Amino acid sequence: MVETDTTPPVITILGSNPYRVELGTLFIDPMATSDGGEAIQSDASKSLNMLASGVYEVTYQAEDQAGNVGYAVRDVLVEHRSQKRGFAYGNGAGIPISDHDLSTLAGKIRWWYDWSVSPEPAVENSFHQTGHEFVPMTWGKNFDEASLRVFLDNSTSANSLLGFNEPNFGNQANLTPSEAALAWPRLEAIALDYDLNLVSPAVNHCANNCVYFEGYDDPSRAWAYLDAFFDECRECKVDAIAIHWYGSDFERFTQFVMSFEKYNLPIWVTEWSAMGPNVTVARQMDYLAETVRWMERSSSVSAYAWFIARSRDGLSNWPFNSLLGADGQLTPLGALYAGLPSTEFLHAIPGVLEAEASHEMTGFRHKSTSDEFGYVDLYAIAGAEQRVTFLSELQVPGRLKARVRFAAAGPISLDLLVNGSLVGSLEGLSSGGNDIWSFAEISLGALNSGKLTLELAGTYENNLKINFIELIYE
Numbered sequence: 001m002v003e004t005d006t007t008p009p010v011i012t013i014l015g016s017n018p019y020r021v022e023l024g025t026l027f028i029d030p031m032a033t034s035d036g037g038e039a040i041q042s043d044a045s046k047s048l049n050m051l052a053s054g055v056y057e058v059t060y061q062a063e064d065q066a067g068n069v070g071y072a073v074r075d076v077l078v079e080h081r082s083q084k085r086g087f088a089y090g091n092g093a094g095i096p097i098s099d100h101d102l103s104t105l106a107g108k109i110r111w112w113y114d115w116s117v118s119p120e121p122a123v124e125n126s127f128h129q130t131g132h133e134f135v136p137m138t139w140g141k142n143f144d145e146a147s148l149r150v151f152l153d154n155s156t157s158a159n160s161l162l163g164f165n166e167p168n169f170g171n172q173a174n175l176t177p178s179e180a181a182l183a184w185p186r187l188e189a190i191a192l193d194y195d196l197n198l199v200s201p202a203v204n205h206c207a208n209n210c211v212y213f214e215g216y217d218d219p220s221r222a223w224a225y226l227d228a229f230f231d232e233c234r235e236c237k238v239d240a241i242a243i244h245w246y247g248s249d250f251e252r253f254t255q256f257v258m259s260f261e262k263y264n265l266p267i268w269v270t271e272w273s274a275m276g277p278n279v280t281v282a283r284q285m286d287y288l289a290e291t292v293r294w295m296e297r298s299s300s301v302s303a304y305a306w307f308i309a310r311s312r313d314g315l316s317n318w319p320f321n322s323l324l325g326a327d328g329q330l331t332p333l334g335a336l337y338a339g340l341p342s343t344e345f346l347h348a349i350p351g352v353l354e355a356e357a358s359h360e361m362t363g364f365r366h367k368s369t370s371d372e373f374g375y376v377d378l379y380a381i382a383g384a385e386q387r388v389t390f391l392s393e394l395q396v397p398g399r400l401k402a403r404v405r406f407a408a409a410g411p412i413s414l415d416l417l418v419n420g421s422l423v424g425s426l427e428g429l430s431s432g433g434n435d436i437w438s439f440a441e442i443s444l445g446a447l448n449s450g451k452l453t454l455e456l457a458g459t460y461e462n463n464l465k466i467n468f469i470e471l472i473y474e
Contacts, residue, residue, distance in 0.1 A: 009034040009062040009070035015396040016449050018075035020346055023053050023131050024107030030396045031060070032072055038062035044076075051106065051131045053078050082296065082342040086111040086135070086305035087323060088271055089120075093310040096122045099130070100328025101309070106130040108338035113270070113305065115139050115165060117148035128157055137162035140173040141183040145190070152194045161191050162242060162270065164201040168225040170209035173201070177213055177228035181236065188237045201229060202242035202270050223259060230263075240302065244271035248279055250290050257301065266302035269295065273307045273321040281320045285336055285366035285376065289356065296342045306337055332368040335375035346451060347392040350400065350473060353454070355466040360389040363459075364466075370435045371405065371467045380464040387457045388466070394452055399474040400444040404456070405467040407437045412464050416442050417455040434463045443474065 015030030029044050044058045058074045087105075089097050089112055097112075097120055111133040114120060119127055119134045127134055136148055136158065152158055166172035167180050175183070180201055191198040203222035216224040222243060230236075241260050245253055253272070260267050274287040288306070295301040311322040315331060323334030330338060339357035347353050356366060356376040363386035364378035371377070380386050394400075402416060410430025416423055424442040431438035456466070 005066040008068040009036050009038050009064050011060050011070050011072035013072050013074050018077050020077045022107045023078050023080050034062040036064055038064055080110045081108050081345050084303050085109045087309045088305045088307050089114045089309040093312045096120050098327050099126050102130040104328050111135050113137050117144055118151035133157045135160050139165045160197040162199045167201045168206050168211045178232050180229055181232035184233055184236050197239040198237050199240045199242045199268055200238045204244035240266040240268050242268045242270045246275040248274040248276040261300050267300050269304040271307040275319055279319045282367050284320045292340045332375040347390055349392050349394045349471045353390050353469045355468055358388040359391050362387050371437045374467050377465040377467050380460045385459050390454045392452045394447055394449050397449045399446045401474050402442050403470040404440045407431045407465040409434050412460050415457045419453050
């Protein structure tokens with residue numbers, strides 16, 4: 001009697017499971033092995049949508065000579081670099097937003113708005129293909145409800161609705177708190193019909209041409225308007241607070257944002273950028289990076305949108321706040337904004353870690369790169385302690401090396417740490433000049449798959465610029 005073989009192949013998944021990958025990038029399948037050496041088939045090409053965030057299952061199967069089939073499943077997490085990040089796009093620059101713009105920002109920026117009830121015609125039927133959410137706004141009390149409902153009837157991604165825009169300004173929505181409260185039920189009805197989060201009127205401190213209302217010590221203050229609005233609208237549906245801020249002082253920005261925590265609602269910072277006579281390109285970069293990293297850490301801030309994606313003032317003019325240049329092209333500021341990670345995001349290794357995309361940074365400032373690669377450099381503050389920290393994940397174990405792209409007249413030293421332990425130092429480095437770029441290599445040794453914390457650290461008296469770190473297998 002011949003025994004029938006009914007034992008299926010045992011499949012071992014290679015690399016991380018779950019496997020995290022950034023939306024809009026490629027999934028490099030580490031594949032799997034079988035105990036009998038059978039060929040492995042993967043359904044990744046059919047099961048993954050790299051332009052829609054979510055958890056997907058990639059199934060591997062192998063069939064032996066007896067016809068037994070074995071299976072194994074890998075979870076693949078497709079995620080945005082930040083769940084909070086958005087941008088404001090106005091057509092003041094005379095250039096409508098395009099599919100190329102959105103494709104460039106896919107995976108890096110999750111949502112956007114344009115102060116209207118629907119996207120611009122050029123992208124209204126295609127924006128979802130790049131994984132973005134458009135958030136409509138009811139700018140003033142006379143908003144086009146019919147057009148808003150048409151958009152919502154056809155949208156599969158809308159989750160929120162923004163309320164009136166700066167109603168405490170005479171040249172914006174121009175509503176007293178009582179008028180805003182009287183108009184609010186229209187917004188509530190729409191939000192309830194489409195199961196949307198309803199965001200409060202967006203307020204900022206007002207200096208000129210302010211809407212006046214009685215009963216408050218200083219009605220020009222942003223929170224005074226909201227206090228009056230909530231006094232008139234005690235039972236109203238409001239799911240989040242929207243605020244705007246323009247200034248160049250980081251501490252004042254954080255204090256302003258935290259002052260709205262008293263409402264015990266998530267905070268949306270729907271306009272902000274550095275303003276003031278001291279603003280330069282480099283200062284705008286530093287301010288953006290510092291405020292974004294703070295908001296990513298903040299449990300109070302649930303969404304933020306930089307002002308502005310494409311400025312009417314042009315790239316070379318104050319206040320240097322454009323994220324986009326020509327069609328589909330990032331500015332250095334835009335590359336910085338797109339690259340900054342959330343606290344939960346893990347950079348994929350192997351890969352290139354842009355220096356400005358570090359999770360934490362001290363002792364450096366930002367500058368447009370003079371290198372042929374990339375957009376932004378970190379340049380060291382002389383005499384300060386420098387440290388850049390990246391949270392990452394190695395998908396497949398192996399021996400790795402780091403190639404640091406740097407420029408320095410030298411000599412300088414670089415220490416590289418993995419999970420807090422020094423793995424090597426590079427001593428006496430020089431690229432031959434402050435704007436001459438070179439690579440410095442250091443071995444990381446054998447590393448297991450999983451989460452890794454990578455740090456570059458030291459104190460540099462000489463000029464040092466870092467563009468990126470490339471991590472590759474030896």
